[in-house]
Amino acid sequence: MNVFTGQLADPSATTLLRFATAGSVDDGKSTLVGRLLYDSKSVLTDQLEAVEHASRNRGQDAPDLALLTDGLRAEREQGITIDVAYRYFTTARRRFILADTPGHVQYTRNMVTGASTAELAVVLVDARNGVVEQTRRHAAVAALLRVPHVVLAVNKMDLVDYAEPVFAEIAREFTAYARRLGIAAVTAIPISALVGDNVVEPSAHMDWYGGPTVLEHLETVSVDDHDLAGRHARFPVQYVIRPQTAAHPDYRGYAGQIAAGAFRVGEQVTVLPSGRTSRISGIDLLGRPVDEAWAPQSVTLLLDDDIDISRGDLLVPSGDAPATTQDVEATVCHVADRPLAVGQRVLLKHTTRTVKAVVREIPSRLTLDGLSPHPEPGQLVANDIGRVRIRTAQPLALDGYADCRRTGSFLLIDPADGTTLSAGMVGAAFAAATTPPARVGAVRSEDPDAG
Template structure:
């Protein structure tokens, strides 16, 4: 096996992948903006563009409707709205992008939760004529709750307000006030016209008062990724590798994706929830030909296999963590959930809770309250939380589970509530700093 040793002490190389999620109210022009990004970055295949131009002519439009590049479902095109999350991919000379285009309707807030769950930047559209509306506040709430670090605001349709600087400044000031309430401080606003391409990829001369970057320039420059060395080690085990025959029949490895931190052979680690401590004997990564490459160091988000010095009873769902992180276990947690199912989440519901690769039985001990997006206040939710609602819950677990504070580590602080009966997802949750007191199970 070949040993590879990356230099983690060198200056960090520029990350070449940005995951972003778009959000906007109905008719804000979000699909047109995404289409403009794809078109102006030359990320559209010829046959795709031909099809869009043909449909545009059939609709009697004078110009190509770039929104059709993202509205892929027939039902969406017929209604002229976006109702599902569409993932798009494009790239420039310096960075690649995974873009989750989420719907604007209030009743599809759950789709934004899905699209933004892995995003590092939220691109929120505002119609310059209407300004900040209720759905804008809802998008900000979801963005803040999901811990998305960067927000870009595209104030669209500036051509319909005569490129008024006063109107732009008024919208941005109000947006920043609401963003601050959700702990969002990194906000960059750009005045654009997605229909004509002003300030999307190419700079416009119709807003001489604007000296900031175009939207694409900002996407190219925004810092992404975390420094693995600054985070504690977390590796949720997905699979235990134990060949039954051949030359590697004595091999025992624990495979998974490192969600945070750095690990090296010789590092002391703890296996949770058992609490057993051991040492890393080796780190392997599979090559495309099936052979193994031995690594001198591994870090998030690499998928690797760890070999441990001691023979420990370890299975899928366990977490390998830094040796000093023995206080992660909890049998109860509080957190914020966004309901994704037609079935409400109610007090005393028996559910399954999934965090990382581990699934345990759980009980919804209390529905604490629901966030009122209009007033930004928390109010009682006596009938539980219905579809698209955002609220706080307390949950009891059947066994000890390692959980992080979502604000600290998104991957191991996020959880799902699952219907015991049919396995459907009821809600996506973000854990508060967990209550480490181990109480009675359910």
């Protein structure tokens, strides 16, 4: 029998935070997540029993909290995370969706999946090792994905005698690197996930630290800057509904999920890429008419005019339409084992629209150590981050990724077998931030024009 040992939050009274964890192998990501779940009393009894059983089989006396997220048998056998593990939990102050991403370099691409919808990224560093190449790679991915908040969790402080200078030096190095990436907000927290220091409860061993615990920061960090409802209104058409019933003989609706912004009855809209215009005559939400709907609601829009609209078209306010283009310049994270090469023919999937395309150029590949571009690499291999120029067979209505994650992103797909090759961000690039580095252990106000 499943027994929930925590307190359920009222969904209508709490906000939702999506966050991802990342770090090098054995930095303690899964242990941190397990500690968060365990100490916040968000673990079902059968889950805890399964972890205790698996821990005993591995010869451990105490439950290995990392196994709360390392759910795959292969992961438990190896003691590592090889896939993105999603968990859902609540506290009295907030609801959470977390993604525990892999640490191995060959699974860096999985972080793109885990962090693509995150409002916050927790980057773990082993206090004994400091900032390493994978730390820089994960910070780079977080910057490219425009994750609004980054937490630097300096883990295993118990193994360096809780020394403040060790923490301060790691925080200084990471925040300086994050600044160069254009990350505007970094909160550094010294922790020991194994024993629980500064995860849910304040540490008794680090009285020199006066900032929040990890959970306290997760519960209080602002998510207003990721509010989709306040952005440019975008509605990708997923399905055309024509029931042809006696009650609704002329019903013709366009169903989908609002990607950003809000739509209202009576508003004039433009259909892209055709450019035809009409006016919203009705909005159906959960089987009932409403006057207004906003992201991320799934709705059906009805228009005054019977015009040609199909899956893949984009409805936008007539006064706020993005330009359409067949030439796409973007930054991509290459996720496939097979390379992406100049001249390669691909499919480009943007929202609900998929078109044929060809890779015209790969101007540069990012060198993470010095954040310098490696010019004209010719191809990108797994886990590479690079700039590409693509020509599409049909025009697309694209936003910049910094303006809208949903309509500013795309996938490159192998037309032969449907394999996802790369995840792209329109116009995304590393910007040199002009803001000063974050103070160690304190939440710094964000610069809305940075990152």
